[in-house]
Amino acid sequence: MGHRSDLAVDAKIDRAYVSRLERALENPSVAVLERLADALDADIRELFDKERVAKGPVKTLPGGRRPR
Numbered sequence: 001m002g003h004r005s006d007l008a009v010d011a012k013i014d015r016a017y018v019s020r021l022e023r024a025l026e027n028p029s030v031a032v033l034e035r036l037a038d039a040l041d042a043d044i045r046e047l048f049d050k051e052r053v054a055k056g057p058v059k060t061l062p063g064g065r066r067p068r
Contacts, residue, residue: 010039 008015012035020026021036028036037044046052 007039011035
């Protein structure tokens with residue numbers, strides 16, 4: 001998975017919502033965080049890792065459609 005669309009599909013959330021999350025324009029619910037963690041094959045606690053958060057924002061995923 002390398003694209004915003006893939007994450008959105010895997011987490012069953014809107015691609016535009018993922019974009020707003022990446023830009024810190026939305027505050028996700030715990031349910032959304034659980035779906036994102038599952039889609040990323042991560043433990044939800046990793047989303048709250050203080051050391052990672054202290055490093056600053058995560059680089060956004062590339063835009064556009066993936067090649068077919």
